[in-house]
Amino acid sequence: MPVSKSPRTRKKAEAAPDTATAITTPDASPSAALSPDPLELARLVAQQLDDDKAENILTIPLAGKSPMADAMIVASGRSARHVSALADHVARKLKEAGASQVRVEGLPNADWVLIDAGDVIVHIFRPEVREFYNLERLWENTPEKQLSTR
Template identity: 65%
Template sequence: MTGTPATSPAPAEVLKIVLETLEDNKAEEIQTIDLKGKTSIADAMVVSSGRSHRHVGALADYLVQALKDAGVVQVRVEGVPACDWVLVDAGDVIIHVFRPEVRSFYNLEKMWSAARPAERLAG
């Protein structure tokens, strides 16, 4: 079969899918961090928590399936065996799913939400 290769959805659509999937599957404390202008690795980061190892693993599975169903190509996942902290890389959107204790230890929100250097000078 020939044709044009499938293209991934736009970053805003990927973010919408991620947030809906996390909400539908009872992720806790979902936070979106805008990365534009802070790094070139992605446009957005989503940080959320699961209640247990099993919940963290299930959330990651639901995310991967939803992203693949939406046509996101090359979704990568790290951390599934332990399920303390699972990273789902969907290209322009990076998703972290933590157990609450691990999330508070690493505190990614504080690190990535810090003002950009130009914003600190202007503020």
């Protein structure tokens, strides 16, 4: 025996897809479409690291040199706890500045933490780990005037 649906039940069923669509529709506001300037993000990151007492902060411009990012920042923390705190503050600052996706790797050990914000990549090391990997040597052909330290 077929079950008949009352108009009231049918009305609720018809309304459900509209509600779901409204919930999953992405924000189309003009501010959501704007992405922050990578060099400005790099400056903000370097300033945050300096404020948090990171050591040997090096900003390397990569625009036109590498397809992976427009800027890379390398810094050292005094201990694993300091590296972890630096990474947490930098990730928060990037999100506040409007970086759409901020991915963090390496926090459980905090020997080397990588923060990937798309056009800006941040490496935060303990000093002995930074010395061992020596990422700066990969970019030693970059003209000296383009490298900036804090």
